[in-house]
Amino acid sequence: MTKPSTDTGSHRLLSLDALRGFDMFWIAGGEEIFHLLAKATGWTGAIIMAEQLTHPEWNGFRAYDLIFPLFLFLAGVSAPYSLGSRLERGDDRNKLLRKVIQRGLTLVLLGIIYNNGLQIRPLEDMRFPSVLGRIGLAGMFAQIIYLYTNTRTQYIWFVGLLLGYWAFVMLVPVPGCGAGHMTIECNPVSYLDYMLIPGHLHRDIHDPEGLISTIPAIATGLLGIFAGNLLRADERSTTRQQKVLILFIGGILFLIIGKLWDYVFPINKNLWTSSFVMTVGGWSLILLAIFYWIIDIQGWNRYAWILAVIGMNSILIYMAQHFIDFEYTSERLFRGIVKYFSEPYQKVFYAIGYVIVEWLMLWFLYKKKVFLKV
Template identity: 60%
Template sequence: MKESSTSQRLLSLDTLRGFDMFWISGGEEIFAALAKVTGWSWAIFMAHQFTHPDWNGFRAYDLIFPTFLFMAGVSVPFSLGSRLEKGVPPSELIKKVIQRGLILVFLGIIYNNGLFHTEWAKMRYPSVLARIGLAGMFAQIIYLYTNKRARWIWFASLLIGYYAFMMWFPVPGCGAGILTMECNPASYIDRMIIPGRLHLTIHDPEGLVSTIPAIATGLMGIFAGELLRTNDEIIPRNNKVVYLMAAGVISLLLCLVWDFFFPINKNLWTSSFVLCAGGFSTLLLGLFYWVIDVLNYRKWTFFFVVIGMNSIVIYMVGRYIDFFYTAEALFGGILSYFPHSVAVVGEVIAYIMVQWAFMYLLYRNRLFLKV
């Protein structure tokens, strides 16, 4: 299928990336604050949605991480695809792909442990950034060295192979087909091969084994990116929206069926979870693409674009800069004159806006962390 030769940025993708990161940079706290001070049923429901299930299940908060990985995949046909079309060999591009993946692993280690701050035996090596780096890296390698049909075979093989491994591998002392935190094969192997400590002692939600099916999440993004990059004369934009929406619904239906045999579980990144999170991510991308790039409603996007253009910075910076202190220093005095309920919500909004102002300074001065 012929593709467009341009590699222009999709405003909808930058906006969705910023929208996604907004919720882990303080956005979710708005609902928690409203639920606390008002007791409104809808606020309590939304606050609950921005928590993780103890084990099996799916809530809105579980979508943030895989959507970011999915979007990393969407950008691949635009970044790597354009260079392949110009005749750059995969052997030249793979160096940058591997470098990017390893840098994200390194940044994840710093995020978890600081620099020379944690004893080697107590360091946590798995991380959100490491999963994005490794899963994204392998998804890009598959993209570089395979055709479209082979990529779909890889996608299906990853999901089915992970399912077979998790259900049939016998964990010593537990047996096969048991997916509790103590007995599942992924956690068992992680305990044997990962140095340092695991996040939950016996299990790490960003463990090495469960990174394998996350490659399929990146591939889902690549499939969507290939569709969006296809020349508009071949597939009109409205049709692209329809295809994205249809793909999202089909993915969700498949995940619901698979859930009966292989529960939706973010901690294990089960195959059903891949389809569930990927389905919602595809629907969100279709919605943002339709509103922004098809209907051309763009004025509202700036707030999220400022965040999305420096997504790794907004993720990491909260670990090292106390924005709560700054927000309190700037707005705490004013908020003290308001009723307690207003002040509680106002504190969260002030925190978000201080973070956004910092991101805007970076954006205005074109300071972007590119990995």
């Protein structure tokens, strides 16, 4: 089997693809394996893991909350490699801007298709906000800031977005509720989304991928850009070991700030609060430091390509699992082996088979050099 290239001349980091693949693994069926394993075995470790692979009802943070923002963060990390190298070659900024906007709007369109399919529906039955839509819009605005501002101004944008969003949520009154409330019924984010977004919201009066909470998500994309700038920095000024240390220590500091901020502005993925941005940003920096150190510095990359195959076609597998019946294929392929186990364990093995089938498809596409790029 051919492994993904680690050619540094192409400015492609294997650790970045592997971390993106690790992130997508959980979306592509990894979390279901642990839920079924916990039910089948009752093991304490599996139960704890399964609980972490769920979202809190409202406030709070679990590991599952990191998957979505980590993907947006990694999209930001890629920006200095894709856009920065072109700027250094003298490419026109306005031409790059058109490409950034095109990519962002394409992701919005793919998100609408993911939610609604291609059939024609009444407007009130359609859901327009989506995971891909948020990645598209937040990533687009973060990259526009990157294209047209210097590093100092980018930092000001980052801080301003987080502080401004905090002030907005806590100070803007909601009719019938007043100001300073963060319940699902009485926060200004959900209220404005309900007033502005056509169709229906995911939770009737609130959408976790709504329009207003995309604003602080821009800061998540910017944080990824900061990390990408660091990784691209000349090693004569900042060694790779120093880069790892900066990422790791930065991650710890972000986690501390996020925890302290949580006391006055609760960590909340549904609203993408500023404390949530700091918390997921901290974990994202730490994970990037670990993957970069293990794979690109230590060279322990013998098996990293297994994850990189997923990461290099992440949008494709995200869309495909919604429209292709991988579960059916898994059952037909592995039924002869799985039938010898009891029913709870059968479900576990079928879930593992589900991921294997997905991976084999991605590996085949990788071999044929077929990638969904937007």
